[in-house]
Amino acid sequence: MSHSPARAPSPLAVGFALASLYVLWGSTYLAIRFALPGYPPFLLGACRMSIAGLLMYVVLRMRGTPAPTGRQWRTLAVLSIFMVLLSNGLVNLAETQVSSGLAAIAVASMPLFAGLFAMLRGRHPTRIEWVGLVVGFLGVVWLNAGSALRSSTLGLVCLTIAPIAWAWGSIWSRDQDLPEPFMAASGQMIAGSVWMLAAALVTGERFTAVPSASSTAAMLYLVVAGSIFGFTAYIWLLHHVRPALATSYAYVNPPLAVVFGALIGGEVFTAQDVGAMAVILAGVVVITLAKTRSAKPVPAAVATTPADPS
DSSP states (O other): OOOOOOOOOOHHHHHHHHHHHHHHHHHHHHHHHHHTTTSOHHHHHHHHHHHHHHHHHHHHHHTTOOOOOHHHHHHHHHHHIIIIIIIIIHHHHHTTTSOHHHHHHHHTTHHHHHHHHHHHTTOOOOHHHHHHHHHHHHHHHHHHHHSGGGGOHHHHHHHHHHHHHHHHHHHHHTTSOOOOHHHHHHHHHHHHHHHHHHHHHHTTOOOSSOOOHHHHHHHHHIIIIIIIIHHHHHHHHHHHSOHHHHTTHHHHHHHHHHHHHHHTSOOOOOHHHHHHHHHHHHHHHHHHHHHHHHSOOOTGGGOOSSSSOO
8 A cells, every 4th residue: 555755844834833933932031030930940840840741741641652661761860850950940040140031142052062062972073063163162251251140150150051961961862762752851851840849849949929820820831832832843843844944943042032031021131142142153053054064864863852941
């Protein structure tokens, strides 16, 4: 019996998926800021990840997706330390002291660290990738030396560790036995919510009052828009367009986060902040284009994470 070839998605569908990915993941940084007055940072992460992870898990199991094996659960538990606790958790913590847009600019350096870790694990960058790495890291140095991050030691530390942890987890996960992408994301969020709750207990976080309706609405927005719909759009794109286009959120989301922060959140950015962002994103674009030219596409293999670090 012959099977008709899969239809290519319409430009309208691709455009809608890209716009959804850009807007949803670009807006999560500001949503975190709006949720924080009612939810302490690690408890915010625990609530968000547990709700999103469990909802995805139930739906996937109802659709017949196999549950992770015991070995895969152990891998997901380790991976979620990097991909959830040390990335999303520290972004939440940083945003108690720095603006959402500044957090997005700092996190934009993640692909640079991923390139560095890939090099340390035996993948030698091309000359063009070296150019991107050098340019991008110059932007990171400029951001850390000349922005408002200097006035917040906690923000500086958190926003240095978060993209490094995310990048290391992304590279390390490629050699691990993981379930299919959606179940891997669900498992990471479930395991990560346990780590978030543990961090909240260690740091003495607690709810001193019932969170306001606006904070809860922002938290639920993070669950639905950031962790579920955004990731679904990302997986769909990975299966229907070139990986370079699907991963273009890495350099589109930070400017959008800055715009959202300025227009909706009333955040103010200096020329140094914007300049550092431009340099960082220039490096990321160069690396992305170089990988497109030199590497074979690896479709959903890169889709082992629940969302961007926010």
